[in-house]
Amino acid sequence: MTPRLLLRAPLVVAAVGAVAIALTVLPQQATSSPGAPTDQVGTWGTAVDTTTLELTDRTVRNVVHTSVGGTNLRVSLSNAFGSGAATFDSVWAGTAGTGATVVAGTNRRVTFSGSTSVTVPPGAEVLSDPLPGEVPARSTLAVSVHAVGDPGTVTGHRLAHQRSWVSAPGDHAQDESSTAYATATTSWAWVEALVVETPEQVDTVVTFGDSITDGDRSTTGANRRWPDVLAQRLLRQPAPKHLGVMNAGISGNRVLTDGSGQSAQARFDRDVLAQPDVSTVVLMEGVNDLRWDLATTPADLIGPYRQLVARAHARGVCVVGGTIPPWEGGSRWAPAKDDVREAVNAWIRGSGELDAVVDFDAAIRDPQRPARMLPAYDSGDHLHPGDAGYAAMAAAVDLDELECHRASAP
Known part of the structure; x- marks a missing residue:
């Protein structure tokens, strides 16, 4: 069964041991039929600048809201305004739940050219490998990013008009609970775009x-x-x-x-x-x-x-x-x-x-x-x-x- 990133609601989650089964009743009108030609399009994006976030050995859980539905989600991370190279060793994406939670069973690791870690030079950005599965239209997703050590000036979007979350020290990107995420922020950090196939x-x-x-x-x-x-x-x-x-x-x-x-x-x-x-x-x-x-x-x-x-x-x-x-x-x-x-x-x-x-x-x-x-x-x-x-x-x-x-x- 192909795992999915699912829309925030309506959905039903039933846990069997460590396995979560997620169901959605929303029609997938925008996804393509097997074998049909596809394009990669932006389902969400923001304009980046410098931020005042201090994220030394912290994880930021960016909450974002997509537009069109599609498959094979890719995450674009930007270090366009970084003061030095930034190494991201843990990037996860899942369906946003209440507050800083991620809906159980939906959080999945994002890789870059097959690696779980990527170093992005100042002035550059990086696009992830695709996450197989469907992303319904108007999904609210949580993209959690942990940077190694002190990343310096954080590239992002200062006035997001959306509540995201910063964790206690350490890598908490995989966590689906909100326990480590005590600090709210209305800025996005590093995540610049989400791309899907349509x-x-x-x-x-x-x-x-x-x-x-x-x-x-x-x-x-x-x-x-x-x-x-x-x-x-x-x-x-x-x-x-x-x-x-x-x-x-x-x-x-x-x-x-x-x-x-x-x-x-x-x-x-x-x-x-x-x-x-x-x-x-x-x-x-x-x-x-x-x-x-x-x-x-x-x-x-x-x-x-x-x-x-x-x-x-x-x-x-x-x-x-x-x-x-x-x-x-x-x-x-x-x-x-x-x-x-x-x-x-x-x-x-x-x-x-x-x-x-x-x-x-x-x-x-x-x-x-x-x-x-x-x-x-x-x-x-x-x-x-x-x-x-x-x-x-x-x-x-x-x-x-x-x-x-x-x-x-x-």
Whole structure:
């Protein structure tokens, strides 16, 4: 019997001695039939940066939520911002249970080129061997990683809006209990992407942006960022129209300069173009450049947007441009900045240089006062939507326009 990584619920677990039998009643619509051509796609992903985590001889249990279903799970670990080489000697993946637990019988060891240990140089990343079996759509998984000794600066994602766990000293990656995991964290460490095999017509969509794409002010642990809701919408379609969704938002990120993460221009290749089987990127970024007076004319953002579009098109990747939402009443808002935002949005809507447009501005603005967000969608800081606002953003995406295909430049 092939072991499986199973969705968090509904499932039934029955233990017989040391053997756990796990059953799921969920249909596996997105998996391929035997012998059918398959592709590797991203079912989950995040944009990495430096973190403040201190993980000397610790295990971190990263809790993540997938999008599309598939088989043969692979784990990508990143040391892109490490201060030195990091050796991972124990990596396990299983179905997340309550708190820091892993559902009994689902935790399985991950290997790299057949070895249980891998050393990743600074600036590099590594992709694991496949774990045979099915991963249903919208699985909540626990990816537990132990680093040998002091790994130095930990690469990861600082504001995950998801509760993960750090253990007491030692290798506790194999543990399915939560006993060793007393410390909660809202950062992810080292895990950068999860990849599954799907029917070849299924591609990857990357959502690329700042805190609004990252899901700031959404409910922690509820997976209500707008890319999560978009993934749910995609899964309601017939199986051939399923797409993997990877979230490459970084809170505080900017187009023009480094700051919270590398600039959008600097990280675009790693976070978008290098992702598995990516066909489309949804690009929505620029509000932080406006807020911090880095972009004071429309051309300041339009020029870099054109560069990102050209780089994507050269690799055969389509670009869906997202308009910048309003933020009157929020931090560092001013009428002159809103004028620039409106002009940039007019270019996004009307230039014809993008493959498609999603009008996030129109989706969540107040019709009676278009420079501000509709109060029902406002998280309270007038800059970030709440859960209802993120749902409205996801609803504004034309799903057919995500199935865009371009030929790579010769």
